[in-house]
Every structure is written in C-alpha cells, then in structure tokens.
Amino acid sequence: MFQVKNICCIGAGYVGGPTCTVIAQMCPDVTVTVVDINEARIQAWNSDKLPIYEPGLQEVVESCRGKNLFFSTNIPEAIRKADIIFISVNTPTKTFGMGKGRAADLKYVEACARQIAEIADGYKIVVEKSTVPVRAAEIIRRIFKTSTKPSLSFQVLSNPEFLAEGTAIENLKNPDRILIGGDDNPGGQEAIATLSAIYEHWVPKSKIITTNTWSSELSKLAANAFLAQRISSINSISALCEITGADVGEVAHAIGTDQRIGRPFLQASIGFGGSCFQKDILNLIYICETLSLHEVAMYWQQVLEINDYQRRRFASRIVSCLFNTVADKKLAVLGFSFKKDTGDTRESSSIYVCKYLMDEGAHLAIYDPKVSREQIIRDLSHPTISGDNPERVSELVSIASEPYEACENTHALLICTEWDLFKDLDYERIYQKMLKPAFIFDGRRVLDGLHKKLLQIGFQVETIGKKVYPNTTVAPVYNPRQQDPTPVKKVRI
Numbered sequence: 001m002f003q004v005k006n007i008c009c010i011g012a013g014y015v016g017g018p019t020c021t022v023i024a025q026m027c028p029d030v031t032v033t034v035v036d037i038n039e040a041r042i043q044a045w046n047s048d049k050l051p052i053y054e055p056g057l058q059e060v061v062e063s064c065r066g067k068n069l070f071f072s073t074n075i076p077e078a079i080r081k082a083d084i085i086f087i088s089v090n091t092p093t094k095t096f097g098m099g100k101g102r103a104a105d106l107k108y109v110e111a112c113a114r115q116i117a118e119i120a121d122g123y124k125i126v127v128e129k130s131t132v133p134v135r136a137a138e139i140i141r142r143i144f145k146t147s148t149k150p151s152l153s154f155q156v157l158s159n160p161e162f163l164a165e166g167t168a169i170e171n172l173k174n175p176d177r178i179l180i181g182g183d184d185n186p187g188g189q190e191a192i193a194t195l196s197a198i199y200e201h202w203v204p205k206s207k208i209i210t211t212n213t214w215s216s217e218l219s220k221l222a223a224n225a226f227l228a229q230r231i232s233s234i235n236s237i238s239a240l241c242e243i244t245g246a247d248v249g250e251v252a253h254a255i256g257t258d259q260r261i262g263r264p265f266l267q268a269s270i271g272f273g274g275s276c277f278q279k280d281i282l283n284l285i286y287i288c289e290t291l292s293l294h295e296v297a298m299y300w301q302q303v304l305e306i307n308d309y310q311r312r313r314f315a316s317r318i319v320s321c322l323f324n325t326v327a328d329k330k331l332a333v334l335g336f337s338f339k340k341d342t343g344d345t346r347e348s349s350s351i352y353v354c355k356y357l358m359d360e361g362a363h364l365a366i367y368d369p370k371v372s373r374e375q376i377i378r379d380l381s382h383p384t385i386s387g388d389n390p391e392r393v394s395e396l397v398s399i400a401s402e403p404y405e406a407c408e409n410t411h412a413l414l415i416c417t418e419w420d421l422f423k424d425l426d427y428e429r430i431y432q433k434m435l436k437p438a439f440i441f442d443g444r445r446v447l448d449g450l451h452k453k454l455l456q457i458g459f460q461v462e463t464i465g466k467k468v469y470p471n472t473t474v475a476p477v478y479n480p481r482q483q484d485p486t487p488v489k490k491v492r493i
C-alpha cells in the first residue's frame with residue numbers, strides 16, 4: 001500500500017487544529033503540517049497561547065510541535081509535499097444571494113481545491129474534513145479534472161469529523177467511529193485503505209466505517225440534525241414540565257433508560273448553540289427544498305423553531321418573574337460560551353438571551369471564564385443582535401472579571417453556560433450583595449442539587465423544566481406565546 005509520509009491540513013481552526021494535532025501524536029512516522037491564510041492564528045498555534053481553548057490540547061501540541069507537527073502559512077509548500085491533504089476550512093451559512101440564510105457557502109472549499117489543482121503534482125489524496133452539503137466532493141473532483149498537468153492524479157474522500165468542542169481531544173483519541181467515504185472503484189478503495197491506515201495507528205479497525213462518498217457526506221449532516229433534534233425534543237417537553245409540575249430531569253432519566261432512546265443529549269437547556277447544529281440543519285433544509293422535499297424540510301425546520309422558542313421562553317420568563325419589567329434593572333449573566341470547556345461563542349444561546357433582555361432595557365453584567373471581553377462585545381454589537389444601534393451595548397453591558405463582581409447589586413443572576421465552577425460559588429455571599437427579592441434563573445440546570453439550600457438562603461429559584469416553589473412569590477404562570485419577544489433572524493448575517 002501507498003506509504004504516507006506527509007499530511008497537510010488546510011485550515012487551522014476548531015476542526016483542523018485539534019484533529020491534526022492528535023494525528024501527529026498518534027503517527028510519529030508521519031509529518032503533519034497545518035496551514036492557514038490567517039497569520040495571527042498560525043502565530044498563536046506556534047506560541048504558548050493557542051488560538052482555541054480545549055482541555056488537553058496544549059499538552060498534545062507541546063508533545064509533537066517542532067518534531068512531526070508544524071503550523072505554517074506556507075500553503076504551497078505544504079501542498080506540494082503532502083501525500084494526503086485535509087480540507088478543514090470553514091463552510092458558513094451563506095449571507096447573500098441564492099440560498100441566503102440556508103445554504104452552506106463553499107467558496108473557501110472551492111478556493112482550496114483550485115489552489116491544490118494549481119500547485120499539486122503526482123498522486124494526492126484530498127480529504128473533505130469540513131462539513132459540506134451532500135455531493136460537494138463532486139465540485140472538488142471537477143476542479144481537479146480541469147487541470148492540464150498529466151502527472152497529477154488524485155482521489156477525493158469524505159472523512160467528516162465528529163468531535164465536540166470541550167471534549168475534542170478525548171473524542172479524537174477514542175472516537176465512536178471514523179467514517180470514510182470514497183469512490184466505489186479500485187482507485188477509490190485504495191485511497192480509503194490508505195487513509196484508514198492512518199487512523200488504524202490508534203483506532204480499532206472495527207470502528208472504521210467505509211461508505212460511498214455521498215453517504216459519508218450526508219451522514220455528517222444527519223448525525224448533527226439527529227443530535228439537535230433530541231435537544232429540541234427534550235426542550236419542548238421542558239415547557240410542559242414548567243406548567244404541569246413534572247420535572248424534565250426526571251422525565252429525561254425515565255425515558256433515557258429505555259435503551260432504544262438512550263441517555264445522552266437529553267439535557268434540557270436554553271437551547272443548543274455552536275457552529276454546527278444550526279448551520280447543518282439549515283443546509284439540510286436547503287438541500288431538501290431544492291430537491292422539492294418540502295415536508296422533509298419542514299420537519300427539520302421545526303427543530304430550529306423550538307430552539308429559538310426555548311431561548312425566547314427563557315427571556316420572557318425572566319421578564320415575567322421580575323414583575324414584568326427588566327428596564328434599567330441590572331442582571332448578572334454567568335456564562336457566555338455555547339457550552340462549557342470552550343471559549344467559542346458561535347451561535348451561543350447566551351447571545352440571544354442577552355439580546356432579548358437588552359431589547360427590554362436590562363443592564364447586563366456578564367462573566368465567562370474563557371470568553372474575552374472583546375468577543376462578548378463583538379457578538380452583542382452584531383447587527384442581528386443590536387440592530388442599527390450598536391452603541392447601546394456599551395450603555396447596557398459591562399463585563400466582569402469574576403462571578404461575584406458580576407452579581408453585585410443585581411436583581412437576578414442567570415446561568416447561561418454550564419461551567420462547573422458555577423456549582424461551587426458561595427451563594428450566601430452572592431445573596432448578600434444582591435437586591436431583594438433575589439432571583440436565580442438556571443438555564444442549564446447546574447444548580448439542581450442545590451435548590452433546597454438556595455431557597456433557604458432566600459433566593460427565588462427558576463429553572464428550565466421545573467417549578468421550584470415554595471418560595472416563589474410570583475407564580476410563574478404566564479403565556480409564553482403572547483409574551484415572547486420577536487425571534488431573531490435565523491442567521492446572523
């Protein structure tokens with residue numbers, strides 16, 4: 001079999017960086033070069049302060065950087081040397097033109113394909129790592145076929161990445177499966193075997209699934225859609241729980257023990273965020289619409305509708321409990337990243353909850369252990385969040401450097417990200433410094449085990465998917481449909 005000596009990864013982001021770092025650690029006989037057009041990003045990968053926060057990443061990078069792992073902006077050289085080229089560039093939702101707000105923008109993938117076709121020579125295996133619409137590999141193949149270089153031969157494979165942020169290193173080292181799709185002909189099968197051999201350095205062969213290219217591309221979209229659908233399903237039930245007295249945690253446990261349903265991804269929350277779920281479902285919807293599969297498109301659209309509804313419902317519950325107005329009231333927002341153990345804020349539900357509360361005139365004191373002040377201000381000043389009045393962010397928002405500072409003189413504290421440290425705060429101390437009645441709105445159910453204690457301290461506790469009486473003076477009975485704020489446009493253009 002073809003012996004791989006050099007791998008190049010185009011795109012040093014959340015997917016390309018960690019994935020290739022782990023490949024380098026697991027395959028010491030292979031040289032891995034991660035390249036990017038963004039110089040600052042590459043500089044950061046070469047420094048002590050990596051451009052992304054991911055538990056365990058720093059250690060893995062340090063164990064092989066400069067040995068068989070390199071970060072560079074010299075894209076042509078890396079392409080020339082490589083036997084395998086991963087394309088790990090971003091595929092954002094289109095913000096203009098046909099498919100605006102739905103289709104994936106493949107301009108970065110296409111630019112990579114063109115650059116590879118121009119520079120590469122000899123035999124190359126080109127691997128789609130980025131999430132792409134089904135049949136995207138065809139675009140890459142067609143671009144390569146236009147090359148006039150007789151010596152260039154290639155195979156295009158689909159090898160989607162299933163890592164989740166916050167657990168990326170663990171997911172990469174011990175994946176549930178590796179999926180490789182390629183052509184059903186000898187050349188395609190040979191390329192699949194070559195890529196598979198890389199993963200076989202540490203992944204049992206039984207976990208490596210091989211399919212045709214289109215199944216592999218579609219499986220990635222379908223996997224994300226199914227995961228997001230589970231969250232919307234449990235979130236829809238959480239709305240019922242809050243009114244009926246059922247507890248969504250108990251319901252999730254009860255249904256999750258059925259092996260056919262399973263336990264993971266049934267944690268009710270203020271809605272899913274992250275760079276993938278919304279983008280991939282929108283992409284799936286767009287593909288269905290263009291293929292006239294309208295009922296299928298509407299089915300997946302509903303997963304996004306419930307996600308928006310959940311964010312709006314949380315914001316309107318806050319307004320309703322705070323005597324129907326938050327105007328000029330100070331509220332502490334704990335957590336801004338889209339989930340714990342990452343500094344990534346893309347599509348974070350915190351952004352939307354903050355937007356709805358800013359629309360009501362609330363003052364927000366925001367704390368997150370891994371998101372920078374600049375990032376928070378940038379996210380909240382975005383036109384889809386602030387409209388044409390970005391100045392109001394500086395009027396309404398302050399950033400705290402620690403959680404106790406954020407909670408001072410506030411009417412309520414809102415938990416928007418499930419950071420572990422929020423479980424261990426000194427709530428007695430926080431209560432003393434808050435205005436009374438002091439409310440806690442737990443959008444992540446991180447304080448589930450502490451309700452009794454919090455009620456004893458004097459807090460009024462409101463949590464997703466559960467009624468926490470008896471201290472509540474304001475009955476949390478409201479009509480969410482009437483009170484919900486207007487939804488934000490699906491895509492932050």
Ligand code: UDX
Pocket residue numbers: 161162163164165166224227231264265266267268269270271272273274275276277338339340
């Ligand atoms: C997701 C997929 O899990 C991963 O396989 C794919 O490669 C990329 O997209 P990621 O977005 O990084 O990964 O994180 P994930 O753990 O899936 O969480 C996504 C969002 O759903 C987060 O906002 C999280 O807080 C939320 N979530 C997750 C819930 O609200 N409830 C749950 O039970 C699980």
Ligand code: ADP
Pocket residue numbers: 010011012013014015016035036037038041075088089090091108111112130275
């Ligand atoms: P993901 O979460 O999918 O990894 P990111 O936005 O974190 O997405 O990373 C994608 C990276 O791809 C960015 O650092 C971007 O600069 C890089 N990129 C985009 N287009 C190109 C290109 N043509 N050549 C090299 N790098 C690119």
